[in-house]
Amino acid sequence: MGKLFAKWYDFFMNPLEKTAFKALRKKLLSNATGSVLEIGSGTGVNFPFYIEAKSVTAIEPSQYMLKNSVSKIQQATVPIEVIQAGAEQLPFPDHSFDCVVATLVFCTILDRDKAMIEIKRVCKPDGQILLFEHVRMDNRFLSHLQDFFTPIWKKICDGCCLNRETLKLLIDHNLKIINVEKHYQGLFLLIEARNVPENK
Template identity: 55%
Template sequence: MSKWFPKLYDTLMNPLEERAFRAIRKNLIEKARGHVLEIGSGTGFNFPFYQQAEQVVAIEPEPLMRQQSIQRAAEAHVPIEVLAAGAEKLPFRDDSFDTVVGTLVLCTIPDPLLTLKEIRRVCKPQGQVLFFEHVRLDHAVLGRLQDWLTPVWKRLCDNCHLNRQTLELIRQSGLKVVSVEKHLKDIFLVIEAVNSK
């Protein structure tokens, strides 16, 4: 991860958070219940919205972002533990969590399908999996533009793939998608799934 990106992440994201993301996050995160795992907590933007959770374990591999997550966790309504861990090899036993949450994270992970399989492993049978992600547009021109921009965008924004077809990856992983909401010209999706293993 570049040195500048974690330092400027909140500043860069605040306009989008104010305009739309905060409300989207709030509506999604309030659905998380029981023992919750959050994949890639970043700077902890989601933490204020956990209301129904008993406990949250959040993983974040980037040290500066993790430190900001820890600070936000101290102000949360529910107990949140922030750990240094990657998503492609989760350090938890099978069937450990009632809910798994990921927001704007699957775009950056080198092997998202492996991560999704790990999510299935640690999520209880019939547990809920909640995502807020951006995706490649199903549009002849705009989709190709995303393809064209992605190599440069990945370098600038720490491996963020503009053109990842995340909804299809979630379906391929074996998670059962139960609802999809489209936001901001269909580039952002809220995806609710069930771990039907």
Template identity: 50%
Template sequence: MGKWFPIAYDFFMKPLEKHRFKDIRSNLLAKAKGRVLEIGSGSGINLPHYQHSVEHVVAIDPNEQMLQRSVEAVRQGKVKIQLLNAEAEKLPFADNTFDTVVATLVFCTVADPEKVILEIKRVSKPGARILLFEHVKVSNPFWAKVQDRLTPIWKRVCDGCHLNRNTLGYFKQAGLSMQEVKKYYKGTFITVDCLYQPERKGQT
């Protein structure tokens, strides 16, 4: 990730964050509880939204500059927040650690989404809530093709971001229980509320 990207990201996202995104994040994160893992916490935009149903947030990001930019957001938070430099593909936590896992605008950039989901499942307690806010490939065939064509250039300009990633499909394939899926901006953005319910030994 280039040194310019954290600054540019905040600058270009600010208009969206001040309006619709702020409400989307607040409504989604109101569902978080207990011990929370936030993956790809970036500049800390989510951190002030966690409510007192949350005991502790561990916010990880692979970019040290992003974490430095989130220090002020930690001060504004209502709950205990720990920042940690770590990668989603190799989470430094024991199995069955978290009650809630949060990822917002993260799965478009991770190198291996399936591996990240496996790691999320590993560190989640049975019955843990997984909360997502992502931009995804749209269902409209014309605009989906536009996303496909733009993605190679977009990835180079926006630090690996995939416009056309089918994030919801990855989570469904992983066997997670979809509780609620909401679409915004004609399906360009979605929120997902799902549960981790591991199969019992011997269950088919």
């Protein structure tokens, strides 16, 4: 992720984060318990919302985003460790975490399948997987608009894709979907899933 994009990310996202996104993040992260892994923590916007977690290990590939997350670590009420790493190759042993969190991340991950395999590997059997993502909408007209604008949007927003089908990704990887909440006509989803062992 580019230095310039990381520098201005919080500034441009702040109007949304102070209103709609804040409530959605708080609702989702109130369910994160035990040892938590956060995928793509960015500037650390989630850190103050971890209340029930025992500890949080956050990975972020961008050194510039990591630098900007320091102040958010100081606002957290639980221990947070930040590591520079990508979702496609997680530097943790199998079954390390009770819960894995990703918020507005799967729109930029290059190899989503590899990332999901890694998430399942490091998440404990029956562990939680909690996502807040923007996705390709069900409305045919709006989804076609997303498809049309995605190539331009990716260039402007450092690789962000408007039309990812993240819920389908979870289903394809045999995660048990516990709950899905649709917001803003299905543009944003709150997803709660479980890492059910293959033999169950």
